[in-house]
Amino acid sequence: MTQRDRFEAIYDAYYPAVHQYAARRTGSPDDTADIISETFLTAWRRIGDVPEGDRTLLWLYGVARRVLANQRRGATRRAVLVDRLHDELAAARPVTPVDLEHVRAAFDELPERDREVLALACWEELTSEEIAEVVGCTAIAARTRLHRARKRLATLLERRPSSRIAMGES
Structure with a gap:
């Protein structure tokens, strides 16, 4: 197989996943x-x-992550990620627009590294081992970072009164 053939095979196989990865992290089609x-x-x-097999996609995610980090030096775009979180929370219970703002505000307060590991776990559905490869750390460190990020988000959500409660609704 030539280099060109290998590249075309990688592109055909992983374009959709890389596209979704990028689309979830940008605010415009041009940025994606x-x-x-x-x-x-x-x-x-x-x-x-580029590694062979299952590691190919993880390698591409790592590249896309670095590209995105370079692109984000100015302003960070998180609205697409928060909308996806909204969809996942809606499966557990109905979410109103007021609740979404509560979640968005809490998510926005998290440090970038917490938002990234949560996104990789929730939206890309990666395991701790796969997250470790994407962000360049050990699996144990990835599990620890994910656990701490979840705890921080839960703390922020508990600490922040939702707008419904603040408006006197129960």
Whole structure:
């Protein structure tokens, strides 16, 4: 298989996952397209470094993560992630727009590294071992970071009175 054939196979197989990864982390289609193109440009340039098998997608996520970090130096875009969190919480109980603002505000208060591990666990449905590979740490460190991020989010959600309660509704 030539390098070009391998790249095309990787692109065809993983484009949808990289697209979703980028779309969930940007506020515009243009930003999403930039992340996707930079990620696959890096894969093309470093085709010999792209691992085989199940690790390919994790490698691409790691590249996309670094591309996104470079793109975010100005302003951080989190609205898409919070909307996805809203959808997941809605499965457990009905969520009103007031509740969404409560969750959005708590999520926005978290440090970037907490938001990232929560996003990888919830939206990309990665295991601790896979998160470790994407963010460049050990599996134990990833589990610890994820546990602490969940605790911090839960604390913020408990501490912040929701707007419904603040408005006198029960």
